[in-house]
Amino acid sequence: MPIPDLAPLLKQTFGYDTFRPLQREIMHATLAGRDVVAILPTGAGKSLCFQLPALAREGITLVVSPLIALMKDQVDALVASGVQATFLNSSLEGIEAARRRSGLEHGQYKLLYAAPERVMQPDFITDLQRWNVTAIAVDEAHCISEWGHDFRPEYRMLSQLRDHLPGVPFLALTATATEQVRADIIRQLHLRQPEVFLASFNRPNLSYTILPKAKSTSQVYDFVRQRPDEAGIVYVQSRRSAESLAAALCAEGVKAVAYHAGLQPHERAANQDAFIRDEARVVCATIAFGMGINKPDVRYVIHADLPKNIEGYYQETGRAGRDGLPSDCVLLYSRGDLVRNLKFLDEMTDAKAADIAARQMRMMADFAEGTECRRVSLLDYFGEQWPGDNCGGCDICLQPRETWDATTHAQKLLSCIFRIKQKSGFTTGLNHVVEVLAGANTERIRKWYHDQLSTYGIGKDTPREEWAALGRQLIRLGLIETSQDNFQTLSLSKTGLATLMNRTPVMLTRIPVVAKTSTSSTSSTSTAKVAKAGSIACDEALFTELRALRKQLADDRGVPPYVIFGDTSLRHMCRTYPRTDRDFLAVPGVGSQKLADYGTAFMGTIEHWLQTHEPQPFTHEAPPPPPPKMKSESGVNGSAMESIRLFIEGKSVQQIADQRSMSRGTIAQHLAQGIVSGSLQADPRRFYTEAEESLIREAAATHGHERLGPLHEALGGQITYDKLHAYRAFAQRK
Ligand code: ADP
Numbered sequence: 001m002p003i004p005d006l007a008p009l010l011k012q013t014f015g016y017d018t019f020r021p022l023q024r025e026i027m028h029a030t031l032a033g034r035d036v037v038a039i040l041p042t043g044a045g046k047s048l049c050f051q052l053p054a055l056a057r058e059g060i061t062l063v064v065s066p067l068i069a070l071m072k073d074q075v076d077a078l079v080a081s082g083v084q085a086t087f088l089n090s091s092l093e094g095i096e097a098a099r100r101r102s103g104l105e106h107g108q109y110k111l112l113y114a115a116p117e118r119v120m121q122p123d124f125i126t127d128l129q130r131w132n133v134t135a136i137a138v139d140e141a142h143c144i145s146e147w148g149h150d151f152r153p154e155y156r157m158l159s160q161l162r163d164h165l166p167g168v169p170f171l172a173l174t175a176t177a178t179e180q181v182r183a184d185i186i187r188q189l190h191l192r193q194p195e196v197f198l199a200s201f202n203r204p205n206l207s208y209t210i211l212p213k214a215k216s217t218s219q220v221y222d223f224v225r226q227r228p229d230e231a232g233i234v235y236v237q238s239r240r241s242a243e244s245l246a247a248a249l250c251a252e253g254v255k256a257v258a259y260h261a262g263l264q265p266h267e268r269a270a271n272q273d274a275f276i277r278d279e280a281r282v283v284c285a286t287i288a289f290g291m292g293i294n295k296p297d298v299r300y301v302i303h304a305d306l307p308k309n310i311e312g313y314y315q316e317t318g319r320a321g322r323d324g325l326p327s328d329c330v331l332l333y334s335r336g337d338l339v340r341n342l343k344f345l346d347e348m349t350d351a352k353a354a355d356i357a358a359r360q361m362r363m364m365a366d367f368a369e370g371t372e373c374r375r376v377s378l379l380d381y382f383g384e385q386w387p388g389d390n391c392g393g394c395d396i397c398l399q400p401r402e403t404w405d406a407t408t409h410a411q412k413l414l415s416c417i418f419r420i421k422q423k424s425g426f427t428t429g430l431n432h433v434v435e436v437l438a439g440a441n442t443e444r445i446r447k448w449y450h451d452q453l454s455t456y457g458i459g460k461d462t463p464r465e466e467w468a469a470l471g472r473q474l475i476r477l478g479l480i481e482t483s484q485d486n487f488q489t490l491s492l493s494k495t496g497l498a499t500l501m502n503r504t505p506v507m508l509t510r511i512p513v514v515a516k517t518s519t520s521s522t523s524s525t526s527t528a529k530v531a532k533a534g535s536i537a538c539d540e541a542l543f544t545e546l547r548a549l550r551k552q553l554a555d556d557r558g559v560p561p562y563v564i565f566g567d568t569s570l571r572h573m574c575r576t577y578p579r580t581d582r583d584f585l586a587v588p589g590v591g592s593q594k595l596a597d598y599g600t601a602f603m604g605t606i607e608h609w610l611q612t613h614e615p616q617p618f619t620h621e622a623p624p625p626p627p628p629k630m631k632s633e634s635g636v637n638g639s640a641m642e643s644i645r646l647f648i649e650g651k652s653v654q655q656i657a658d659q660r661s662m663s664r665g666t667i668a669q670h671l672a673q674g675i676v677s678g679s680l681q682a683d684p685r686r687f688y689t690e691a692e693e694s695l696i697r698e699a700a701a702t703h704g705h706e707r708l709g710p711l712h713e714a715l716g717g718q719i720t721y722d723k724l725h726a727y728r729a730f731a732q733r734k
């Protein structure tokens with residue numbers, strides 16, 4: 001069967017002009033009859049990957065979906081776009097169920113949604129065989145895997161569909177990227193030589209900020225108050241915190257609800273519904289709140305407590321900004337949260353599981369304390385390399401941290417560890433080392449005579465938290481090693497010892513010391529300054545008006561507001577002020593059905609608005625979403641060419657940087673592009689000395705050269721980034 005041109009169908013039904021990355025490829029593969037696994041992050045547009053092909057092919061597509069709420073929302077949205085879709089589940093009254101079944105018998109639907117336990121009932125399978133099922137989409141396919149976070153044993157039965165519906169292609173979709181889960185999906189569903197599509201897990205419209213946690217309630221309130229019209233989720237650790245935070249916000253006049261597993265099912269449903277229907281602005285939730293939410297306009301996710309692992313953090317922050325508009329992810333971090341989380345593990349009986357959990361918690365804390373771009377660190381966790389250098393959307397990249405000469409401090413700390421071991425013959429934890437530096441009078445210090453050490457009290461002038469933070473930084477740099485047991489006692493690594501003996505300079509990035517409880521929450525306000533790349537400027541007053549109209553239409557029809565139109569569509573209307581069908585159809589997200597159903601109402605309101613307001617001028621095109629910062633095909637862009645030209649003329653990196661008013665790092669990146677692509681033949685000696693080169697090589701042997709952050713840290717910050725850029729470029733060319 002030739003594959004139909006999908007673009008007109010995309011425009012007519014869904015109102016979109018272009019496909020998102022991989023959508024077209026996935027659709028072509030499934031329409032060609034292949035089994036497909038699609039692993040795309042949240043918000044990438046997975047649903048369309050089976051919805052549009054369903055319209056393009058004969059028969060009906062069966063969609064297996066884990067939650068009733070998800071099915072209902074998707075079907076509502078499809079029906080609003082004029083697609084014949086329905087679902088069957090236990091929530092339906094007898095008459096309604098009979099009506100739908102009759103429609104299915106008569107081939108009236110293009111998509112049928114059902115939960116796995118229903119699908120596997122023997123009667124239902126016989127029905128499916130009659131209903132001309134021509135494709136099966138398995139949504140949230142990670143539910144099939146015990147390695148995933150939402151394991152559903154019923155998903156395991158789905159492979160039997162293969163026998164009952166031979167020849168029908170499967171399309172499995174998930175946002176969970178791990179190798180184990182992917183392998184499990186393929187094996188458990190009995191997929192046949194599936195085509196696997198794996199998208200980048202970068203979420204370009206999300207910005208990541210990590211702030212020292214002080215008084216989290218007022219920090220959250222400060223943030224929420226600055227966004228009176230925006231919806232957000234605040235994740236907390238416990239049911240009690242969810243309740244108390246929601247109550248505190250309500251007391252300040254913010255419409256907030258709580259969500260956690262301890263609520264009665266009807267309360268939970270009501271609170272979730274209030275959020276989805278734009279009646280509650282903020283949900284204060286435990287991690288129980290999640291998969292059922294496909295509200296596309298969640299503008300921020302705040303973690304008021306430390307998540308237990310990076311995967312969870314990524315999935316939870318991922319619930320922001322599904323619609324592609326800029327959204328903020330804020331984590332309030334305190335070391336105390338890690339300590340508390342670790343303490344909970346003491347109650348676990350399974351030692352191995354506790355061990356894994358502890359490691360994951362430490363990785364999460366390392367991420368929060370890290371000094372490298374948040375996006376780079378996150379993507380690195382998923383084995384992805386971020387190609388640019390400044391992501392422009394995280395606290396690190398937006399407010400570069402200052403570096404400082406930590407040599408003296410490092411010397412004191414390293415020698416204190418060294419002296420303790422020398423005197424006592426055993427090693428101690430970081431807290432004790434800090435106490436010795438601070439000259440404290442503790443029982444242990446007296447018992448072990450550590451007040452007689454030459455390092456006793458030499459760190460009085462620096463606050464203890466700073467010593468502790470420095471200690472952790474030196475651990476991450478590999479100058480200090482910690483014992484593998486739970487005591488985490490400290491000793492010097494080989495590099496640490498060499499650093500101490502040779503007084504090697506140590507340059508470090510300054511980490512803001514975690515604020516003490518009583519400090520004011522002014523720091524939280526800085527999050528408001530996070531850049532809004534990709535936002536769609538529009539007539540905000542009209543936007544408010546259209547939102548009210550949307551809400552009213554949604555309530556009349558008993559659907560969530562976003563089913564009528566997403567914010568992207570409304571914002572476009574508030575730029576172009578459409579008053580004809582043609583103009584209205586040009587708005588992204590407006591297909592022929594929505595024009596027919598809502599065109600009059602929206603164009604009428606706009607018309608009316610313009611009788612008393614001047615239209616604001618906007619350049620005709622809205623800015624495209626923030627481009628993924630990829631290199632151009634040849635690997636070299638115009639600005640880079642200019643730097644390369646100057647370099648060939650004989651100018652040094654510093655001279656080019658001065659001349660072009662750019663940082664050395666940027667110039668080095670330009671030159672690196674040239675080196676990798678082969679357009680610049682340069683001598684490494686123009687970048688670094690032979691001695692430096694062997695230092696870098698040695699560090700790269702253990703840390704690799706793909707990611708410069710760890711390499712930079714491993715070298716104690718001695719080798720500047722511009723040199724590392726050049727080094728990596730030469731290595732990559734080879
Ligand atoms: P996922 O299931 O991957 O999290 P969804 O299927 O919910 O993502 O899609 C996220 C949002 O993106 C939805 O609002 C959807 O309408 C929108 N969308 C999907 N494909 C496109 C496209 N090609 N152009 C514009 N918007 C799209």
Ligand code: ZN
Nearest residue numbers: 373391394397
């Ligand atoms: Zn960044």
